Amino acid sequence: MAKRNDxxxxxxxxxxxxxxxxxxxxxxxxxxxxxxVDTAVINGLYKDAFSSIEENLKKSDDLINKAWxxxxxxxxxxxxxxxxxxxxxxxxxxxxxxxxxxxxxxAVSLYTQGQFLDxxxxxxLRLGRIYVHDGRYxxxxxxxxxxxxxxxxxxxxxxxxxxxxxxxxxxNTVSKDYGEAIIVLDDAVKLVSESGYRDALGSIYLQYxxxxxxxxxxxxxxxxxxxxRQEFDLGVSxxxxxxxxxxxxDVYAAQHDERRLATVLDEAAxxxxxxxxGGLSIHYELLxxxxxxxxxxxxxxxxxxxxxxxxxxxxxxxxxxHRVQALHVKLIYAMGDSRLAxxxxxxxxxxxxxxxxAHYIRQGREMSENYKLDKFERQIKEQELLLSNTRYQRYGLxxxxxxxxxxxxxxxxxxxxxxxxxxxxxxxxxxxSVQNEVLKQANxxxxxLLREIHHRVKNNLQIINSLLSLQSRKTANPxxxxxxxxxSSRIHSIALIHNKLYEQQSINRLDIQDYIExxxxxxxxxxxxHQRAVRFEVSxxxxxxxxxxxxxVGLILTxxxxxxxxxxxxxxxxxxxxxxxxxxxxxxxxxxxxxxxxGIPETKxxxxxxxxxxxxxxxxxxxxxxxxxxxxxxxxxxRIRFKGQA
Numbered sequence: 001m002a003k004r005n006d007x008x009x010x011x012x013x014x015x016x017x018x019x020x021x022x023x024x025x026x027x028x029x030x031x032x033x034x035x036x037v038d039t040a041v042i043n044g045l046y047k048d049a050f051s052s053i054e055e056n057l058k059k060s061d062d063l064i065n066k067a068w069x070x071x072x073x074x075x076x077x078x079x080x081x082x083x084x085x086x087x088x089x090x091x092x093x094x095x096x097x098x099x100x101x102x103x104x105x106x107a108v109s110l111y112t113q114g115q116f117l118d119x120x121x122x123x124x125l126r127l128g129r130i131y132v133h134d135g136r137y138x139x140x141x142x143x144x145x146x147x148x149x150x151x152x153x154x155x156x157x158x159x160x161x162x163x164x165x166x167x168x169x170x171x172n173t174v175s176k177d178y179g180e181a182i183i184v185l186d187d188a189v190k191l192v193s194e195s196g197y198r199d200a201l202g203s204i205y206l207q208y209x210x211x212x213x214x215x216x217x218x219x220x221x222x223x224x225x226x227x228x229r230q231e232f233d234l235g236v237s238x239x240x241x242x243x244x245x246x247x248x249x250d251v252y253a254a255q256h257d258e259r260r261l262a263t264v265l266d267e268a269a270x271x272x273x274x275x276x277x278g279g280l281s282i283h284y285e286l287l288x289x290x291x292x293x294x295x296x297x298x299x300x301x302x303x304x305x306x307x308x309x310x311x312x313x314x315x316x317x318x319x320x321x322h323r324v325q326a327l328h329v330k331l332i333y334a335m336g337d338s339r340l341a342x343x344x345x346x347x348x349x350x351x352x353x354x355x356x357x358a359h360y361i362r363q364g365r366e367m368s369e370n371y372k373l374d375k376f377e378r379q380i381k382e383q384e385l386l387l388s389n390t391r392y393q394r395y396g397l398x399x400x401x402x403x404x405x406x407x408x409x410x411x412x413x414x415x416x417x418x419x420x421x422x423x424x425x426x427x428x429x430x431x432x433s434v435q436n437e438v439l440k441q442a443n444x445x446x447x448x449l450l451r452e453i454h455h456r457v458k459n460n461l462q463i464i465n466s467l468l469s470l471q472s473r474k475t476a477n478p479x480x481x482x483x484x485x486x487x488s489s490r491i492h493s494i495a496l497i498h499n500k501l502y503e504q505q506s507i508n509r510l511d512i513q514d515y516i517e518x519x520x521x522x523x524x525x526x527x528x529x530h531q532r533a534v535r536f537e538v539s540x541x542x543x544x545x546x547x548x549x550x551x552x553v554g555l556i557l558t559x560x561x562x563x564x565x566x567x568x569x570x571x572x573x574x575x576x577x578x579x580x581x582x583x584x585x586x587x588x589x590x591x592x593x594x595x596x597x598x599g600i601p602e603t604k605x606x607x608x609x610x611x612x613x614x615x616x617x618x619x620x621x622x623x624x625x626x627x628x629x630x631x632x633x634x635x636x637x638x639r640i641r642f643k644g645q646a
Contacts, residue, residue, distance in 0.1 A: 042071055043079075068086075082107075085123050091103060107123050108127060117153075128141070172207060181210075182211050208228075209222075209251075218251050218254065229248075245271065246287060262291055286308065293331060302331045306328070309321070309325070329344050461494055468487055486613070496522070521536070528565060534577060539582075549645055552621075556591070557579065560593045562613070568595045568597025569595075594636065624643060626642030
């Protein structure tokens with residue numbers, strides 16, 4: 001009675017736990033359905049904020065903050081990650097790139113952790129631009145490549161095109177790997193053709209122009225610059241068109257084409273006044289100073305160079321500074337002050353070398369910092385894994401307790417049954433042990449009987465052999481004596497098998513190597529009447545045959561060896577007989593018999609095949625489900641493929 005009451009208590013607790021889990025799951029499902037509506041609103045707010053970021057920055061900022069707060073309130077992980085991304089775009093639009101970079105770094109981390117990949121390629125692109133702007137070139141390249149990989153995996157062709165253009169710009173301006181830039185641009189052109197997204201064609205053609213300009217392929221550079229001008233002429237922004245004109249001016253300056261350079265500068269002058277971009281203004285001033293240098297107006301050109309040198313101290317303007325320094329030295333030389341020019345040239349070269357050294361040192365530090373940062377991020381992820389999913393851990397604990405109670409109930413009901421089963425198993429095991437012992441004794445008895453049978457069969461065959469030998473002595477007919485001798489050899493081959501099975505440990509399978517060696521020795525003692533030096537070789541190691549296969553094989557070998565000893569070495573004092581048996585698969589074997597005798601002439605082969613010995617060979621081969629093949633080259637060779645038994 002007490003045990004029954006305990007059982008009811010356990011079942012009652014189990015039902016209460018199940019009810020609590022069901023209620024909690026229903027509540028969680030209701031929360032998730034409510035959040036489904038909120039997430040749609042949040043995504044709409046982010047979309048509106050991004051579309052108005054160029055026209056009304058304050059409105060975009062307000063919408064992003066609102067959506068971000070809603071995401072935090074309901075625990076919407078993607079919305080929280082989007083908050084960092086869109087806030088980064090706002091700060092980037094404001095020109096505060098260092099703050100924007102921190103937001104993008106956090107966004108990349110959250111996007112990657114949550115596998116929210118829609119905005120991840122563009123986030124990598126923007127973060128890469130910031131790193132390159134700050135001189136952290138290795139990190140910039142890593143972000144461009146990571147973004148390109150994500151865009152490719154997701155099939156975002158537009159993001160792939162934008163990232164390809166940015167990667168080509170990196171190769172043109174930072175790594176100076178112009179060939180790689182062209183390869184990247186070729187892929188971008190294919191994507192444009194497949195996707196129909198033509199907005200990036202102008203930028204693609206411009207990067208082509210820069211690559212070919214730096215490779216001094218001016219005709220190709222001008223061809224792509226012309227294509228870029230066609231694309232940008234369709235737009236409303238003056239900045240891209242001004243950039244194309246300045247690259248075109250670089251081509252004419254490299255060709256020393258003063259007339260075309262002047263034409264391009266006249267066209268660019270009207271655009272330069274409308275564009276507030278420091279880098280483009282410096283570029284224009286440098287080209288204008290180059291034109292004055294070509295026109296031999298050295299004083300005016302020198303004034304422009306000195307003005308530019310005083311303003312070009314930022315780390316991101318070093319490439320432009322080097323170009324101005326080169327023109328500055330040329331102007332000093334042209335004005336006849338070679339001493340000052342040499343001094344300036346040495347100073348500029350030292351500065352250039354120092355900058356390259358600083359660049360590589362900075363890159364090494366950057367890689368070291370990246371390693372430390374990755375290690376720190378891994379530690380953070382490990383901590384987050386330990387602290388996350390508390391709700392699911394609670395449900396897991398409740399379910400675990402329920403399962404444990406269920407197991408206890410099952411154990412309670414089956415405890416006595418297990419005792420009974422254990423007792424029955426012990427009795428069965430005892431019975432099986434007794435039966436096994438009886439079977440072992442019976443098996444030993446059967447083995448003894450079988451060995452005795454093999455021994456008696458061998459003795460009987462030897463008696464028959466002796467009778468044949470006695471009978472052959474009572475006749476002088478050589479044909480009869482030959483027949484008696486051949487029959488005796490065949491009987492001996494069978495008797496030898498039974499003797500080997502009686503002597504060896506295994507009574508089921510015969511070690512064919514030892515058997516063939518003894519069979520060959522016996523036949524050599526009988527048929528080698530002329531005392532020829534016949535060498536007998538056997539190669540059948542690790543081949544074991546059952547008795548039903550071994551007897552036909554032994555008879556076949558008896559016929560072949562007998563035939564070779566009688567006819568193959570006529571008129572010779574020595575010879576070789578080689579026997580080889582090898583396994584060709586499971587229960588499949590190949591018998592190879594060779595002698596270096598005179599062989600069987602084609603004219604006698606048909607008559608030979610009709611003799612009793614060869615008819616016996618063919619019959620035994622068929623009995624083994626085998627095939628026989630005879631060839632004569634340097635040796636007479638019989639190749640017999642046959643099957644054994646398990």
